[in-house]
Amino acid sequence: MIPCASRLAGIALSPIRAMNEGAPPGTVSLGLGEPSWPLPPAAVKALANSGSACAYGPNQGLPEMRASLAAYYGVSEEQIMVSSGSQAALFALFQAYLERGVSALLPDPGFIAYPVLAKLAGANSVLYPLSATGCLDPDAFIGCLNADESIRLAVINHPGNPTGGGASLEALRAVAEACRARGVVLVSDEVYRELYLGERQASLRDASDYGIVLSSLSKAFGAPGLRVGWAIGEPELLAPARLIHNYMNTAAARPSQLAAVALLDDAPSVLPAMRAELAERWYAFSGTADEALGLNPALPSGSFYSWLPLPPLAHEDPLAFCLKLRDRGRVIIIPGLAFGEAGRGYARVSFAGKPESIREGLRRLAPFWSMP
Ligand SMILES: Cc1ncc(COP(=O)(O)O)c(C=O)c1O
Structure with missing residues (x-):
């Protein structure tokens, strides 16, 4: 095998992409930071x-x-x-x-x-x-x-x-x-x-x-x-x-x-239309987070990410917890650790997807969030 440049040592596929690869069929992704609404x-x-x-x-x-x-x-x-x-x-x-x-x-x-x-x-x-x-x-x-x-x-x-x-x-x-x-x-x-x-x-x-x-x-x-x-x-x-x-x-x-x-x-007409799409997704997200998980997520200052505290049972091994969610619950969220040590107790949950998959994804989280 031809060795690659040493500057690549320790650099792997982004953990976000890696979480999405190898997911079982039918998995709902609350992982990606990409708008799901149509091109203006x-x-x-x-x-x-x-x-x-x-x-x-x-x-x-x-x-x-x-x-x-x-x-x-x-x-x-x-x-x-x-x-x-x-x-x-x-x-x-x-x-x-x-x-x-x-x-x-x-x-x-x-x-x-x-x-x-x-x-x-x-x-x-x-x-x-x-x-x-x-x-x-x-x-x-x-x-x-x-x-x-x-x-x-x-x-x-x-x-x-x-x-x-x-x-x-x-x-x-x-x-x-x-x-x-x-x-x-x-x-x-x-x-x-x-x-x-x-x-x-x-x-x-x-x-x-x-x-x-x-x-x-x-x-x-x-x-x-x-x-x-x-x-x-x-x-x-x-x-x-x-x-x-x-x-x-x-x-x-x-x-x-x-x-x-x-x-x-x-921009004066495109941006408000994009924010209306965002609002629809935020209401789907915050409403279902309350209904299915009993959570009351804070409105972010911007973006389509919610920085959710993980339940205590996930703190020891957040990556294993998120892999279990993916492989058994068929829902992807990104462990906060992927973004640095300070993210250990959190997960990044994206509400960029379609409202119905946001709702479905959060419902799939519910049995794992409160598992003893
Ligand atoms: C904080 C931040 N900066 C930059 C980028 C890169 O975005 P793009 O190259 O699509 O403009 C991203 C993509 O997710 C991001 O989250």
Whole structure:
């Protein structure tokens, strides 16, 4: 067997994908973070009209895409990097600012990809805790930042995956100033920001002109398969990441960018329609969680994730508990441990699926939740 590069040692399939693979037939997944509602008509039309628009585009994104993003964010086109999903922007930023001997400051619990992307760049991960409700705690963040001189890049994610927790304007301001003072690149992952039912969370951009904001079409615009994302920030900070993205992907797919333009330009009607889909799912989720499990889950600040405390009987081996749910109960939820040690007593339950499968999945959990 030909050995692969040593940087891959210890990196395996994401535990979320792994939970979904090998599930018995008929399993209901409350595991995936992907909208189950239809692609908005504006994007369907743009894709249908894209015809033979399959030439390579400019590395930096189609001019109309950059113009739409500039208008949407109220920034100049130089402050925009168009990427193949926000994941490609994350990869490029991590490659651009991390290397052996330096570290990334990452949330615990946090999006599974962050520590893997740091490792692929040869760097270490330093983890900072979130508050008890899964929100950004500026004191904890700044304490960890100031305790480790090797940190070069820090990520905040609000509303966050897996907790759905947010960040106050003051917290964002404090964190941005601390990163600016230390010369640390701050990446604010805001892919879930438009997917809220209560109040819309502040963006890093509302708090500071420092740092890079990431988002994409994948969550609130209901179009993860188009693979279009973007980074917004100072042109000098984006330049090295853009170079990496050019070599990695050349450019985001042209038909997808044309659909992105239609979605961004139609955002005032697309986003409320997406939130109505989210609301329907939240009511299915919270109503059945009460009815079937006697739980009263908190409304997340954004996202379609509920960060549910696991019953005490699951604490010793949360992974075994979730595998039992999958293999005997035929329902998938993701053990919080997959997102970091701080997630040990929790599970991430997604309500992104169709309302009827959300209800069915929660009912299937019931006999296991209270089992002696
Ligand atoms: C917090 C967070 N950031 C980034 C991504 C990547 O999303 P995409 O590449 O589809 O924009 C995800 C996907 O689930 C996510 O949860």
